Amino acid sequence: MDFRRTERAQLIADLVTLGDLTDPRVARAMERAPRHWFLPDPSEPLAYIDAPLSIGWGQTISQPAIVAQMTTALELNGGERVLEIGTGSGWQAAVLSSLCAEVYTVERIAALGRRARDTLSKHGFANVHVRIGDGFEGWREHAPFDRIILTAAPRETPRALYDQLAEGGILIAPVGEGEQVLVRDRKVGGAIQRDELAAVVFVPMLGGVAA
């Protein structure tokens, strides 16, 4: 019995009302990836509040409205191979899981990456692959990717990630220091075309791997 189904349905209904959740496929994907599965005990009761929450190691799980917007902005059709930078709790990757073919996600904090990997496998998100590593390098062995999503903010999108984006692909990222802008970049004829989507606040993207 899933005792939190009502809370989850209420949050999703609120996001629809507020205009943050416009694609019914994304709403279904969020229903299939219950957020409370991805939270440590102290944050778990707050899972269905529309706010970022602590997941330990100074990091946060993203706000549901932002996950809804970013997932929608990826324009997934089901067959894509997606790279995520910043696994964190694993929740964004789980939401992507039912909307595309494969999710490759990279986390620099080893303990977080391991916890996310365990949660994802325990709940059967079999097409999500977690790597402990530095997201500035992407995941070359599995490139090119049809879509790339960053959930930590670099000052500017790392070159390696553009190199690993397929022609026609979309990359969504919060960019900037302090004031960040959520951008959607499309690779068209080898060049990048950029739209600015919204002002956002994400944790910074940091280099190197941490134990």
Ligand code: SAH
């Ligand atoms: N998508 C996550 C949000 C996590 S917050 C979720 O759904 O919970 C952003 C994460 O990015 C943090 O866990 C942080 O450690 C990670 N991060 C920051 N810089 C990184 C880098 N260079 N490579 C990989 N992960 C990085």
